[in-house]
Amino acid sequence: MRMAGRGQGSAGDLLELVRSGRAVTRGALQQVTGLSRATVGQRLDRLFRAGWLREGAGGPVDSPLGGRPSITLEFHDAHAVVLAADLDTRHARAAVLSLTGEILAEHSGTPLIEDGPDVVLGELGHWFAELLEKTGRRADEVCGIGLAVPGPVDIDTGRVVQPPIMPGWDGYDIRGRLARAFTEHTGAAPVPVLVDNDANLMAYGEQRTSYPGCSAFVLVKVSTGIGAGVVVHGSIYRGIDGGAGDIGHIRVGADALCRCGSRGCLAAVASGGAVARRLAETGVPAASGSDVRDLLAAGDPEAAALAREAGRQVGDVLATVVTLLNPGVLMIAGDLAGTPFLTGVRELLYQRALPRSTAHLDVVTSRLGERAGLVGAGALVVEHLYAPERVEERLAALGV
Numbered sequence: 001m002r003m004a005g006r007g008q009g010s011a012g013d014l015l016e017l018v019r020s021g022r023a024v025t026r027g028a029l030q031q032v033t034g035l036s037r038a039t040v041g042q043r044l045d046r047l048f049r050a051g052w053l054r055e056g057a058g059g060p061v062d063s064p065l066g067g068r069p070s071i072t073l074e075f076h077d078a079h080a081v082v083l084a085a086d087l088d089t090r091h092a093r094a095a096v097l098s099l100t101g102e103i104l105a106e107h108s109g110t111p112l113i114e115d116g117p118d119v120v121l122g123e124l125g126h127w128f129a130e131l132l133e134k135t136g137r138r139a140d141e142v143c144g145i146g147l148a149v150p151g152p153v154d155i156d157t158g159r160v161v162q163p164p165i166m167p168g169w170d171g172y173d174i175r176g177r178l179a180r181a182f183t184e185h186t187g188a189a190p191v192p193v194l195v196d197n198d199a200n201l202m203a204y205g206e207q208r209t210s211y212p213g214c215s216a217f218v219l220v221k222v223s224t225g226i227g228a229g230v231v232v233h234g235s236i237y238r239g240i241d242g243g244a245g246d247i248g249h250i251r252v253g254a255d256a257l258c259r260c261g262s263r264g265c266l267a268a269v270a271s272g273g274a275v276a277r278r279l280a281e282t283g284v285p286a287a288s289g290s291d292v293r294d295l296l297a298a299g300d301p302e303a304a305a306l307a308r309e310a311g312r313q314v315g316d317v318l319a320t321v322v323t324l325l326n327p328g329v330l331m332i333a334g335d336l337a338g339t340p341f342l343t344g345v346r347e348l349l350y351q352r353a354l355p356r357s358t359a360h361l362d363v364v365t366s367r368l369g370e371r372a373g374l375v376g377a378g379a380l381v382v383e384h385l386y387a388p389e390r391v392e393e394r395l396a397a398l399g400v
């Protein structure tokens with residue numbers, strides 16, 4: 001637990017205990033933090049004045065300290081909203097979400113990532129303004145914006161680093177531009193913007209929603225590119241440079257030219273883009289991962305055979321991933337995620353990985369589907385803004 005070892009009990013720590021459900025009454029908070037009743041009361045009062053906490057609808061529960069039943073406390077998720085967007089190469093999705101991850105309004109469209117960040121992020125600002133109007137929420141209720149992008153992200157700056165499928169975005173100030181676009185289209189003050197890789201955020205959204213008890217969770221997104229997101233003990237594992245999970249450019253020995261400039265990358269032979277190219281060579285009209293998805297949905301046998309073969313190639317790499325991380329859940333998401341691809345993954349995975357690392361492994365497909373990135377991006381913002389170390393500063397800014 002975050003605060004147990006330090007013996008702290010700041011307002012932020014109390015909020016965290018309530019939000020996580022570990023302590024939801026004044027008595028339980030006293031017991032867990034060792035703080036006096038008066039101190040807990042003072043800190044909770046600030047959270048009440050900020051509108052972040054409220055008394056639960058469930059009524060009183062028995063107190064761990066004995067005596068009278070106590071009122072339960074809960075995170076007041078209606079005091080703000082969060083905006084989220086998920087960019088893919090030819091498609092984008094945006095939403096207004098509640099602080100607990102419920103999608104309140106959603107929009108999708110087809111801005112091309114190759115139109116560059118200025119155009120695409122400006123468009124998102126426009127979408128956000130319209131979505132807020134649809135929900136009836138004011139722009140000054142927005143606490144932050146989360147953005148998922150299909151490339152490697154430097155988490156400290158929110159900039160993408162040499163992204164193979166995002167021409168013109170390398171090193172661009174995404175946070176600054178999106179904050180400005182939000183302000184331009186809504187007239188509200190700028191809000192914090194957080195940017196992360198799409199596979200990371202999809203993994204985060206899926207793990208929190210459907211597998212909260214899974215301490216080692218891996219999601220592989222196979223669309224135009226291939227990437228993996230890893231969530232360990234509830235946190236996104238990014239490695240020291242944000243490079244963790246970038247499995248699309250592992251060399252698998254083939255000769256195909258990859259969009260990163262190298263030859264023989266996994267993404268060059270087994271991504272949605274690669275399958276589309278092979279289909280096009282046989283005369284089937286396909287140019288992208290989403291075209292392959294449509295063909296698979298229509299039961300096209302050639303697309304199914306190629307997807308299964310791609311699944312085998314990805315499964316070979318995943319055998320190493322699974323052996324290294326021993327996850328409880330391996331989720332396959334993206335344009336190719338369907339039965340043929342999954343069959344291919346399973347064939348190679350169970351053949352190549354050690355039995356001990358697959359004995360309790362669930363290989364599954366996405367639960368949230370196309371919304372996973374949005375849910376993850378929203379959660380990233382909320383977890384950042386309401387983290388114990390940030391609460392004090394934000395309460396002070398609110399004057400409580």
Ligand SMILES: [Zn+2]
Binds near residue numbers: 248
């Ligand atoms: Zn590559």
